[in-house]
Amino acid sequence: MVATTFLLLLVQGLLQYPQQAGDGLDEAVLGCMEQRAEWFGLKKIRCNPDNSGQESSNSNLVEEKEGNNVVARKEVGRNNGNVEEDYHQKVKSNLGSVSDELIVFPVxxxxxxxxxxxxxxxxxxxxxxxxxxxxxxxxxxxxxxxxxxxxxxxxxxxxxxxxxxxxxxxxxxxxxxxxxxxxxxxxxxxxxxxxxxxxxxxxxxxxxxxxxxxxxxxxxxxxxxxxxxxxxxxxxxxxxxxxxxxxxxxxxxxxxxxxxxxxxxxxxxxxxxxxxxxxxxxxxxxxxxxxxxxxxxxxxxxxxxxxxxxxxxxxxxxxxYAMAEAKFFRHISRQAPLNSWHCKNLQLLAAAKTGVAFYSYALKTVVMHLLSTVPLIQWRRKDLGWWLMDTLKYLHCSLKTKQLDHFVIGNERFPMEISLPSDLRLAEPLNLFRHLASNPNAHVKATQEYIHLLHRLKKLLIHGP
CATH class of the missing domain: 3.30.460.90 (Beta Polymerase; domain 2)
Known part of the structure; x- marks a missing residue:
């Protein structure tokens, strides 16, 4: 067994939900889940896709910025007792400790x-x-x-x-x-x-x-x-x-x-x-x-x-949009430093996901949005823990607001070197989660799949693929 405290801290400290008893989640159960989310700090996450997951989930974690670029994260102030102090110490010491055997699948x-x-x-x-x-x-x-x-x-x-x-x-x-x-x-x-x-x-x-x-x-x-x-x-x-x-x-x-x-x-x-x-x-x-x-x-x-x-x-x-998206990943790879782990983040999440096919594409869309807004120098191995959390936070907020913009359609940040029809580049962004707003059952199922992802991710990192 590979010991890693990262995911335990992630689930317990930020994203913990109760296990599901079945598919029949009603408003009362969802309300209970929301209360648990508040208890574990999820309400401190700003649910705004433009935020790109950059706001820390903890008010004691801040970011230093230069212009519009995130330069570094640093920890300031620890006034919430020994538990939180111990939490931060463990996060700091274990961010880069995820085993290669688990996340670097042989290429x-x-x-x-x-x-x-x-x-x-x-x-x-x-x-x-x-x-x-x-x-x-x-x-x-x-x-x-x-x-x-x-x-x-x-x-x-x-x-x-x-x-x-x-x-x-x-x-x-x-x-x-x-x-x-x-x-x-x-x-x-x-x-x-x-x-x-x-x-x-x-x-x-x-x-x-x-x-x-x-x-x-x-x-x-x-x-x-x-x-x-x-x-x-x-x-x-x-x-x-x-x-x-x-x-x-x-x-x-x-x-x-x-x-x-x-x-x-x-x-x-x-x-x-x-x-x-x-x-x-x-x-x-x-x-x-x-x-x-x-x-x-x-x-x-x-x-x-x-x-x-x-x-x-x-x-x-x-x-x-498969060819345009494949070109985007090649575009990123040409610009990324040699130690960039942007694909490892997505690889690990995809390995842990369960549920319907759209979920993989949702994870991919979230990561592509982050790649287009966050300096590639920050996608380093030692920051993998942060980016796993940021990706999950972005996905959680998208599910909560029922809003996840398509990465290609109507995206002003999409690289100009990749050729798109003019009407596609200038179109209104397509909401991939629009069906969740009109179909409560689909929203409940998507939420359940997100919760299963968290538990599966914990199991994957602890017990191996």
Whole structure:
């Protein structure tokens, strides 16, 4: 057992809540939780997202500031008795004592996995482009690694899912037009309308291609492959499920032509809106997910095939910020000092989290907000304890106020070097917790998951991963 007082102090001194008896928390129970929060000092935290978790949870902890930048924390005054004095002494002496074994998950296997996924995916797209160069199917581009593993805060290799975004371009004689369709959707969504273009000039330039618009349909059927509208579309719109099924069938066959197939076994997993597969060899295995996307103009924002709510139409593509967020983490890594532990903070919290999928994204969003407002020099190992507490405080305040702004949409601090559509950069910030305000049951569940996170974090640090 690794002895660490940090989390015990965190839970007992700042964020302690009672264990849950079930899912039926009512107003009385929530009121009791609020009273316990006041008792343990949570009311001293200013619940303001712009505060970015920088205000100390204890009135005897202050910050020295120079301009708008936090320079250092220091302890002043200890007038609340021996218990509080002992608390501060233990915090001071144990902030950097969290074991490497618990929070620095080995990266060698993750790096190996990233290469093992990206390389064959690129080979598959190359085979695809060569084999179907004369057809009018979609044209896949070079794969882009996205998600936690490629951003530097992924879980242990055995638990990792290597997610890659495969951009899709229209074939010759076709064009894509994105049409915003947000009816009934919490997230911005689009339909990809496929338009046929006149290619009569191509014949004059010596290219043997009939025009889908101006040649007779009978001649087109006899001499040329079907247009994209007749293969992977529903009506005039690109169909997500047809695209995924078509690509999965191609992967199953094309894999046999790769050198990797001699040593690795590929098994496709059921999925209607992404291509999931497992690679295995002896006792080694890894899980990968290919998500397909259409780029919005020349920006780093795509509309993607990633899964969402049940019952979503197969012609709906969700706006995805995965590439822009991956670029943000690379942007931070280039600026951060060598001893920066910003990813370790998020890695540990993600390892401890439980509950629904949005929770990981909420943790990631909180950390990204902190990274954009706090000098990177302060994300050092010795400050890890502070940043764990600050991240949890920020999340707690966001849950309490039911307000957590999306990091990309409408964020004035988002790096200009990462290309966004103009309407996205100037849009009103999207509240990721807006559903909590209208759905009390969802708010109760989110609060419970936050409490479970605290207990899981304590267990993880004490007993190990």
């Amino acid at each position: 060698e296997n993750l790096d190996k996995g990233c290469s093992m996924i990206i390389d064959p995916v690129d080979k598959l797209t190359e085979i695809f482009c060569q084999g179907l160069s004369d057809s009018f199917y979609l044209v896949p581009q070079e794969a882009i690694g996205v998600g936690s593993v490629f951003e530097g805060w992924g879980p242990r290799a055995c638990d990792a899912v290597y997610c890659v975004l495969v951009p899709l371009s229209p074939p010759p004689g076709h064009a894509f037009h994105l049409e915003l369709d947000t009816a009934g959707m919490a997230q911005r969504s689009f339909c990809v309308r496929v338009e046929l273009l006149c290619t009569c000039m191509r014949k004059q330039l010596g290219k043997d291609m009939l025009c889908f618009l101006h040649h007779p349909e009978e001649e087109l059927r006899r001499k040329q492959e079907s247009c994209l509208l007749h293969t992977l579309c529903t009506g005039s719109y690109l169909d997500v499920e047809k695209t995924v099924q078509w690509f999965c069938r191609f992967v199953r066959v094309a894999w046999l032509f790769l050198p990797e197939s001699c040593h690795w076994h590929l098994m496709l997993q059921p999925s209607s809106r992404s291509c999931k597969f497992q690679l295995s060899k002896d006792k080694e295995s890894c899980m990968a997910e290919m998500v397909f996307g259409v780029r919005q103009g020349n920006s780093d924002i795509f509309v993607g095939s990633q899964p969402s709510q049940v019952g979503m139409a197969s012609t709906v593509w969700l706006e995805t």
